[in-house]
Amino acid sequence: MSLLENNSVVYKEVPVGLPTEENLEIVTSKVSSSAPEGGLLIQVLYVSLDPYLRGRMRDPSIKSYTPAFSTNEILYNFGVGRVIDSSAPEFAKGDIVKSSITQFTMYQAVPNEGLKFFNKVENPNRFPLTYYLGVLGMPGLTAYYSFYKIGEPKKGETILISAASGAVGQLVGRLAKHEGLRVVGSVGSDEKVKYLKDELKFDEVWNYKEISPVEAIAKHIPEGIDIYFDNVGGELLAAALVGMNNYGRIIACGQISQYNIPNPEDRYGIKNTMLIVTKRLKVQGFIILDIYDKDAETVTEFEEAVSKLLKDGGFIYKEDVIDGIENTLDGFIALLTGKNFGKVSVKVST
Amino acid sequence: MSLLENNSVVYKEVPVGLPTEENLEIVTSKVSSSAPEGGLLIQVLYVSLDPYLRGRMRDPSIKSYTPAFSTNEILYNFGVGRVIDSSAPEFAKGDIVKSSITQFTMYQAVPNEGLKFFNKVENPNRFPLTYYLGVLGMPGLTAYYSFYKIGEPKKGETILISAASGAVGQLVGRLAKHEGLRVVGSVGSDEKVKYLKDELKFDEVWNYKEISPVEAIAKHIPEGIDIYFDNVGGELLAAALVGMNNYGRIIACGQISQYNIPNPEDRYGIKNTMLIVTKRLKVQGFIILDIYDKDAETVTEFEEAVSKLLKDGGFIYKEDVIDGIENTLDGFIALLTGKNFGKVSVKVST
Numbered sequence A, B: 001m002s003l004l005e006n007n008s009v010v011y012k013e014v015p016v017g018l019p020t021e022e023n024l025e026i027v028t029s030k031v032s033s034s035a036p037e038g039g040l041l042i043q044v045l046y047v048s049l050d051p052y053l054r055g056r057m058r059d060p061s062i063k064s065y066t067p068a069f070s071t072n073e074i075l076y077n078f079g080v081g082r083v084i085d086s087s088a089p090e091f092a093k094g095d096i097v098k099s100s101i102t103q104f105t106m107y108q109a110v111p112n113e114g115l116k117f118f119n120k121v122e123n124p125n126r127f128p129l130t131y132y133l134g135v136l137g138m139p140g141l142t143a144y145y146s147f148y149k150i151g152e153p154k155k156g157e158t159i160l161i162s163a164a165s166g167a168v169g170q171l172v173g174r175l176a177k178h179e180g181l182r183v184v185g186s187v188g189s190d191e192k193v194k195y196l197k198d199e200l201k202f203d204e205v206w207n208y209k210e211i212s213p214v215e216a217i218a219k220h221i222p223e224g225i226d227i228y229f230d231n232v233g234g235e236l237l238a239a240a241l242v243g244m245n246n247y248g249r250i251i252a253c254g255q256i257s258q259y260n261i262p263n264p265e266d267r268y269g270i271k272n273t274m275l276i277v278t279k280r281l282k283v284q285g286f287i288i289l290d291i292y293d294k295d296a297e298t299v300t301e302f303e304e305a306v307s308k309l310l311k312d313g314g315f316i317y318k319e320d321v322i323d324g325i326e327n328t329l330d331g332f333i334a335l336l337t338g339k340n341f342g343k344v345s346v347k348v349s350t
Helices: A051-056 A112-117 A128-135 A139-152 A169-177 A190-199 A214-221 A234-243 A274-278 A290-295 A296-311 A325-336 B052-056 B112-117 B129-133 B140-149 B171-178 B192-197 B212-219 B235-245 B272-276 B287-295 B294-311 B325-336
Strands: A003-011 A023-030 A041-048 A075-086 A096-103 A107-110 A118-120 A159-162 A182-187 A205-207 A225-230 A243-252 A280-283 A319-323 A343-347 B003-009 B024-032 B038-049 B076-088 B096-103 B107-110 B119-121 B159-161 B183-189 B204-207 B225-228 B242-252 B282-285 B319-323 B343-347
Touching: A003 A325, A023 A107, A041 A096, A051 A325, A075 A128, A096 A112, A096 B212, A096 B282, A128 A139, A128 A343, A139 A169, A139 A290, A139 A296, A159 A169, A159 A234, A159 A274, A169 A182, A169 A225, A169 A296, A169 B212, A169 B294, A169 B319, A182 A190, A182 A214, A190 A205, A190 A343, A205 B192, A214 B159, A234 A243, A234 B325, A243 B107, A243 B192, A274 B319, A296 B159, A319 A325, A319 B038, A319 B159, A325 A343, A343 B159, B003 B325, B024 B107, B038 B096, B038 B129, B052 B212, B052 B325, B076 B129, B096 B129, B112 B119, B119 B183, B129 B343, B140 B171, B140 B242, B140 B287, B140 B294, B159 B171, B171 B225, B171 B294, B183 B192, B192 B204, B204 B212, B225 B235, B225 B287, B235 B242, B235 B272, B235 B343, B287 B294
Parallel strands: A159 A182, A159 A225, A182 A205, A225 A243, A243 A280, A319 A343, B159 B183, B159 B225, B183 B204, B225 B242, B242 B282, B319 B343
Antiparallel strands: A003 A023, A041 A075, A041 A107, A041 A343, A075 A096, A096 A118, A280 B282, B003 B024, B038 B076, B038 B107, B038 B343, B076 B096, B096 B119
């Protein structure tokens, strides 16, 4: 047994507003090069960065749908890694594994009782491994489940997608095109506008930094919105209510525009919720973690359907890979402020 | 043929805020004592007063789910009347009829082409005729349809009802008790609190003028809200979001607290819509007028079920009958400001 030098991202304290180096600190330590008894030693390859992690960095006395992170623990999320030592019969050295508790660290020792969170990745289609954190992972299921089950899409309808170039938004857009909807997106840069129109074949896309949501909707969606896929909340949600058609559906997926406003009183106040009544709208929230337990059938259907679309070609998925664990904080801030482009992961090793 | 003196409520101009005598004027005219060719002459008995009428008193250029009233026309709504002269074979003198276009007038001449809006009231159970405007009419169907179809009630759950002594709220409460839910209400006077607790057997009721919604919910619904029946919008809707349990349903029926705020910018801003996501809530609006066409089965089911409950006794329905057409405006203002108590109708004749 020897010792390996290990860098990790440690969660130090609850951020106020955007996280800083005070909140997420790089810590160097040593780890044994052998797997724990009955467990694994994993070289972490990629860890996913997702907006919901900000919600877990909160005062633990505030209840929410995911547990708060504990301070002084290594930050963790969905990730993929390679087994470099195994003392568990189900796994062999060299196996690629994925888990929901992959640490932002170079080497992760997994004790026997942690094995239940790890699954082998077979990858017969030789997709990039990051796909298992994005289009084939939790963000992919988020898009797939909510688009079909809450959105109830019908051919010829119009969908508006906010944060449309993100991990979830871009897949919603592709699925909606696949189903014959008119697809409109809101993004935060001209580069993203061009990409979504040229590569992902969105019908219309605007840069929300250059036009107000009310103007953008009036200009680009004169026929009205049938489904609004809401990743951002705030001003765009209020404007979407104005633009919705009767019997429209709002998929309430997240409100990234509001996550870093420390004082709840400073959040955007929606004054036109009466339109939910007069337009007979359905606004439905969901948490994708529920679905893994509750609706395993849809999870399988999703994996098969999206793998097939990706394999057949013509179905691409934009990713934004942060190189090196030491850049985790900068990558997370970019994600929270819309500066990323595509599904974000941190590459720890190759 | 002679002429009858007729008083009517005429809609003169769009109100700003609460309506006044400038907007709704009593006008005296003459009407023929004979039915028009192929039509009816009706003595109006009762006309319903409902909050949604305020929404129809708007600038006609603003689209909504019901057409705007035209100025200089006699105000109309659901009502019941007695045929005093008939030139239509389907109706005889003495028949009791109901319609959605009953005028706020003493005598209404119905031309042949208007007959399709009139139906005979058989009333085998000898209910008060006002019941056909309330518990057995549109407000009753509003309560019944939305409670069952949107609320998806389950025995043992808790429902919060705002405007709980109103035309819709009180029936929702009785149906919810009937289905074994814990029933909590918010009302605007101590008299209403007492009535709902003592007569309608609500489990808890508070006077919203004496306690803030956040405090009231914390005190009276520590177990959390499973269904919120929203008639008022505004501050109580925001507080209900805080008090909702995971997977809760919000029946978006109306927002009476916001109807008379002329400037949309002055309406209450809901800042915690993120709770729709984290609590996996469904917020669903509806317009009951749709249901008559779309779901005739539920309409029949409603009429039979509620008639049976009323006939078997123990199921009472509180009404507030305004005596005399000249008191229509005062009654409407009382309704819009929560000063009424129970389902409001105007008694025109007996």
